[in-house]
Amino acid sequence: MIVTVIGLGLIGGSFALDLKTKKIASKILGVDNNELHQKEALEYGIVDEIVSLDDAIKQSEVIILAIPVDSSIKLLPKILDSVTNQLVFDVGSVKHDIIEAVKNHKNRKYFVASHPMAGTEFSGPKAAFRGMFKDKTLIICNKQDNDPKILEKAENIFKKLEMRLLYFDALQHDMNVAYVSHISHISSFALALTVLEKDESNIFNLAAGGFESTVRLAKSSSEMWTPIMMLNRKFILEVLDTYIEKLMDFKRSIRLKNPEEITELIQKSNDIKRILK
């Protein structure tokens, strides 16, 4: 089976590596605007060939769209114009708008709206690695719009990569990821900005475990994250409002020297142990 990966970054590159290693794909065709990424993807054995988008679509049985969400929304209708019966899936972190963009397309049924909840804070082909998706969750949205055979083909690929499948409505997905992923990133970006503004060389010396884990996401790229914040604006603003409110609760109880209130806030938050093992 020949597979095309459009966008040879962290996620696209890791899909390419796993599909080849697990012999799901016999050949990987790569499409990327970035010449350095093209070169690196060939060099690291991520793709077998770099081809044009048109050639890629003609030759492939599966097309993976792994570019920033705003670019995916623009490109997907054009890809669907050219497919005959191929499977196309994306990997984006916002789902409502991309589904909206093709909802009346004659080939809508060939597009499986997918979100693998996997990744790191690094980007580009050199960040790609084998085994990224093992035991991770992949969310498929609005599966009722898919051709059953195409959906099954996508599910089989994800299962061979040892992913756990969940099925969501697109808006329900977008709300949920605002809470478990998007806000974590904004929290990290803001924390990094706070520390960088102080610019005390000792702070840099002291960066320890707790700091590292809360700030590491601030290395994430704006190419990926600006479009996510723009497209998932509504839910992100809702979460951000609650988050700032909770921080204000801490601020008030610290300012008023109220240890009972601080303790109550911390103990309530400890309840997160229900979610995280």
Next chain:
Amino acid sequence: MIVTVIGLGLIGGSFALDLKTKKIASKILGVDNNELHQKEALEYGIVDEIVSLDDAIKQSEVIILAIPVDSSIKLLPKILDSVTNQLVFDVGSVKHDIIEAVKNHKNRKYFVASHPMAGTEFSGPKAAFRGMFKDKTLIICNKQDNDPKILEKAENIFKKLEMRLLYFDALQHDMNVAYVSHISHISSFALALTVLEKDESNIFNLAAGGFESTVRLAKSSSEMWTPIMMLNRKFILEVLDTYIEKLMDFKRSIRLKNPEEITELIQKSNDIKRILK
């Protein structure tokens, strides 16, 4: 050498285990108000004996104070009343107030104000583990107030545990840890509260890597953290103000649909790569 550990939790327990394993201590005496912790510490081989505070001080060459910072401030003067030429060190995350509490004590010179920047989000004797301090930073504050021989004794212990030593003024320490540790914890507590308030069962299903790393500190105990927030109030409020301001910057640029501003904020925050490898 006989060593007393007061407070047999995560940090005190881990010191006890390492001092014994590395044969720095021949015997560890444990002091703890909590009967369950006493029992667990004996069971897990963390201490050889549970004794009263008075007995412990009489028999020991080194006394480690590993209880919450507010309790340390109350107990330290009493311990110094009884020492003759023993080394006493604490492990607290706030340093100005504890040094103030004994600044005119006749035995001030025997107290080495220490802060090992190590730990996890778990607590109690069962959270203690060997090797916690290896390659971690330990900050000694206001060393000019110490008896040189006592200071050297403390430094030798820390070096045998393979820690990297830094020397700070107490207020400089308190400001720095507000930025690299205390704000990370408040950020996590608030994030946990935000998600828990939504209480959507799907959110719990989706908790993935990025979420886990930013929220794990929210498991930390109020026994330890309420006193830290009370005592380091001034610096914590300063950091918290800046942090909330940065979040408001994100909120405004998302609300106004301004991708250039979002990108600028993210790219500035990416500069954290200078600090974190």
